[in-house]
Amino acid sequence: xxSSGTTSKAFSITSIALMAAVLCILGPLTIPVGPVPITLVPxxxxxxxxxxxxxxxxxxxxxxxxxxxxxxPVFSGFAGGFGKIAGPTGGYLLGYIFAALIAGWFIxxxxxxxxxxxxxxxLGLIVLYAFGTAxxxxxxxxxxxxxxxxxxxxxVVFDIAKIIIAILLGxxxxxxxxxxSQM
Numbered sequence: 001x002x003s004s005g006t007t008s009k010a011f012s013i014t015s016i017a018l019m020a021a022v023l024c025i026l027g028p029l030t031i032p033v034g035p036v037p038i039t040l041v042p043x044x045x046x047x048x049x050x051x052x053x054x055x056x057x058x059x060x061x062x063x064x065x066x067x068x069x070x071x072x073p074v075f076s077g078f079a080g081g082f083g084k085i086a087g088p089t090g091g092y093l094l095g096y097i098f099a100a101l102i103a104g105w106f107i108x109x110x111x112x113x114x115x116x117x118x119x120x121x122x123l124g125l126i127v128l129y130a131f132g133t134a135x136x137x138x139x140x141x142x143x144x145x146x147x148x149x150x151x152x153x154x155x156v157v158f159d160i161a162k163i164i165i166a167i168l169l170g171x172x173x174x175x176x177x178x179x180x181s182q183m
Contacts, residue, residue: 015051015180016052016056016059017060019048019052019057020064020067022047022048023044023048023060023064024064024067024068024072024074026039026041026043026044027041027064027074028078028079030077032077034150035089036132036136036150036151036155038158039076040162042099042125042163045061045099046167047169050117050167050169051173051174051180052180053104054101054104054107055104058097061097061100064096065093065096067080068080068085069081075089075093076089088135088136088139089132089151090135091131091133091134091135091136091139092128092131092136095131098131099124099125099127099128102124103120106123107121118167121163121166125159129151132151132152133151134147
């Protein structure tokens with residue numbers, strides 16, 4: 001491997017670790033509004049895939065989930081451990097992976113079209129909501145309407161704002177850090 005290849009690989013690994021750290025910092029910070037808290041994790045996920053690309057951004061999300069699964073308190077409310085993943089909000093945690101994959105695909109497939117990027121991120125968010133709502137319904141013994149009322153409706157406006165912020169911030173960061181565009 002050339003020196004340039006080594007530098008590129010090191011930059012890639014460092015970037016993934018940095019975005020996983022951002023997820024770990026933002027994950028515990030929540031506003032409790034019921035069984036599902038308001039969190040900044042969707043913003044960090046969308047920003048991860050916007051900046052790092054689908055593969056590396058999704059790896060950062062998976063790394064975040066693994067860190068939390070082994071017990072480090074990086075999930076909402078400073079919780080960690082497999083019990084949090086198996087608990088009522090575990091579907092949202094697992095849905096993060098699919099949200100990253102879907103949003104990342106649209107972001108990088110339609111690099112210059114922010115409308116389609118927005119729609120792709122929105123689709124990723126809908127899939128995230130689907131995983132979370134289904135699991136919340138099953139694990140908390142709620143009917144689907146109650147799960148949607150508790151786990152989706154209070155968050156839609158905030159999450160759409162997070163998508164817009166991720167697009168604006170992601171585009172700015174990629175312009176200011178040219179090496180990210182080459183990843």
